[in-house]
Amino acid sequence: MTKSIVNAIRTVPDLREHLAARRADGSSVGFVPTMGALHAGHCALIEAAAASHGEVVVSIFVNPTQFEDAADLERYPRTEQADIEMAIAAGASVCFIPTVDEIYPRGAATTVSVSGGLSNRLEGAERGSSHFDGVATVVTVLLNICQPDAAYFGEKDAQQLLVVRRFVTDLQIPTKIVAVPTVRSADGLALSSRNQRLSDQETVQALAIARALAAAAEAISDGTAGSPEEAETTGRAILDDAGIACEYFEVTSPDTLARAERLDGELLISCAARVGDVRLIDNTTVVANPTREAATARS
Amino acid sequence: MTKSIVNAIRTVPDLREHLAARRADGSSVGFVPTMGALHAGHCALIEAAAASHGEVVVSIFVNPTQFEDAADLERYPRTEQADIEMAIAAGASVCFIPTVDEIYPRGAATTVSVSGGLSNRLEGAERGSSHFDGVATVVTVLLNICQPDAAYFGEKDAQQLLVVRRFVTDLQIPTKIVAVPTVRSADGLALSSRNQRLSDQETVQALAIARALAAAAEAISDGTAGSPEEAETTGRAILDDAGIACEYFEVTSPDTLARAERLDGELLISCAARVGDVRLIDNTTVVANPTREAATARS
Numbered sequence A, B: 001m002t003k004s005i006v007n008a009i010r011t012v013p014d015l016r017e018h019l020a021a022r023r024a025d026g027s028s029v030g031f032v033p034t035m036g037a038l039h040a041g042h043c044a045l046i047e048a049a050a051a052s053h054g055e056v057v058v059s060i061f062v063n064p065t066q067f068e069d070a071a072d073l074e075r076y077p078r079t080e081q082a083d084i085e086m087a088i089a090a091g092a093s094v095c096f097i098p099t100v101d102e103i104y105p106r107g108a109a110t111t112v113s114v115s116g117g118l119s120n121r122l123e124g125a126e127r128g129s130s131h132f133d134g135v136a137t138v139v140t141v142l143l144n145i146c147q148p149d150a151a152y153f154g155e156k157d158a159q160q161l162l163v164v165r166r167f168v169t170d171l172q173i174p175t176k177i178v179a180v181p182t183v184r185s186a187d188g189l190a191l192s193s194r195n196q197r198l199s200d201q202e203t204v205q206a207l208a209i210a211r212a213l214a215a216a217a218e219a220i221s222d223g224t225a226g227s228p229e230e231a232e233t234t235g236r237a238i239l240d241d242a243g244i245a246c247e248y249f250e251v252t253s254p255d256t257l258a259r260a261e262r263l264d265g266e267l268l269i270s271c272a273a274r275v276g277d278v279r280l281i282d283n284t285t286v287v288a289n290p291t292r293e294a295a296t297a298r299s
Helices: A012-024 A040-052 A070-075 A080-090 A123-127 A130-146 A158-170 A193-197 A200-221 A228-242 A292-298 B012-024 B040-052 B070-075 B080-090 B123-127 B130-146 B158-170 B193-197 B200-221 B228-241 B292-298
Strands: A029-034 A055-060 A094-096 A110-114 A150-154 A176-180 A245-252 A266-275 A278-287 B029-034 B055-060 B094-096 B110-114 B150-154 B176-180 B245-252 B266-275 B278-287
Touching: A012 A029, A012 A055, A012 A094, A012 A130, A029 A040, A029 A130, A040 A055, A040 A080, A040 A150, A040 A176, A055 A080, A055 A130, A080 A094, A110 A130, A110 A158, A110 B158, A123 A130, A123 A158, A123 A245, A130 A158, A150 A158, A158 A176, A158 A266, A158 B110, A193 A278, A200 A228, A200 A245, A200 A266, A200 A278, A228 A245, A228 A266, B012 B029, B012 B055, B012 B094, B012 B130, B029 B040, B029 B130, B040 B055, B040 B080, B040 B150, B040 B176, B055 B080, B055 B130, B080 B094, B110 B130, B110 B158, B123 B130, B123 B158, B123 B245, B130 B158, B150 B158, B158 B176, B158 B266, B193 B278, B200 B228, B200 B245, B200 B266, B200 B278, B228 B245, B228 B266
Parallel strands: A029 A055, A029 A150, A055 A094, A150 A176, B029 B055, B029 B150, B055 B094, B150 B176
Antiparallel strands: A110 B110, A245 A266, A266 A278, B245 B266, B266 B278
């Protein structure tokens, strides 16, 4: 098996030819889809893929159909050369960097959509329901182009991960979906390409998001919160104190994203907030104190 | 290469295992999706696939999501044992006969849809826009399960063929789509599983559909019709004379299904009509008399 010497591939036929040769060599293929502006969170995905696959493809594609706001798309950071270097250093074999025309053929009219709460709640409610249609469609296209054995997604985008798992299951796409834990700065901020746009003062403010999630989780696990609403109030108060505009802060089922009706079993706490004009999201999971019955059953 | 001795496979893991072994033997895979009730039209698809592929999979799955009418779904003919025998005789290696649960996982919430005229006009207008969502979703699932090198579709379902080509292109599914000409009875009736439900008298009535399409095409090619509307009137009159209820009879672009504004270039003439309570469709293509300019340009 020869190591690939290509760092960037820009067309679908070239990528397919490259991967066919690597598969013929016996390599399995891991895939990490990104919108570029790579940071240590992406590197964790790439490293996880490189640990399991002889060939690791990192796509860099800022997908216009998942931005509801043209200004947000325009502002999205683009740092291609640094991205390629970082991806290769983390273990990528090749970066796939297509144009918009390469991903969406002329006359494209097809949408992949996941109905219900997975698409419509939380991020879907804030960003518009077309956001996850854009995600589902572009990830389907990228998986069909790359045909990887496994694809790697960050737990930071928890709802995206649920949407991807849903349509990959439903459409019976033969790719394993692997979730990788959120990478945080030393003081807890979830890494995001958008963090680049925070001033020093805003970066300090933004730490309140992880603190709020941790406080809500602790209130649930130690029994201080008697209901999901109380845990949410605890978290929101911390955002308020930091002067951050909360879009949502919700305790939900980790599988369906339905609002938690009581504190029982595994729960997902998700938050979106604006720090200055930068929109950030983060989440954590927590297991609610098992009831005495459940604890007895387990012992 | 050993010839497969399995005639029917009912689960996705079994089919994937079977096909992996056949691919390892060097066979390419051709795929013919059907709803069963096979006839000589399906056999033409299977024979075309068998001429190009060492392995030919015929799926038999009456897809509930593409029926807008529960009674129509209920009445759809099911003739499994005869189907298997006919498919194998025509050159199929194996029939894939999944249950509904095998195709749609528990909690399935994903839809593949093609927007615009390809889905909304003609059949989409008559049967409801969800009809082609059902087709696009189930064909995507079947292609992902089977991962064929090529899939075979009949030209009789011209609009379905256009929808399939569109989403296969857009989602970059690595399967070649092959169109196979409509097979007709000796007196011209397009073969359809629904023809089983026609009485003898209705079978004679139904011949008017192909006659109407041929008459409209002739009126276009010989210049008798001065406009698309005149050609449509010619065809509709023949259906009226035969006592058949026409749902649509339209001259359109063969690529976009947009209504033809004038008689120029290649045109698709499509018809849906009810004979008794049986809904039948058929179509033909015709090249309108080239203008003098075009003829000069070509010479």
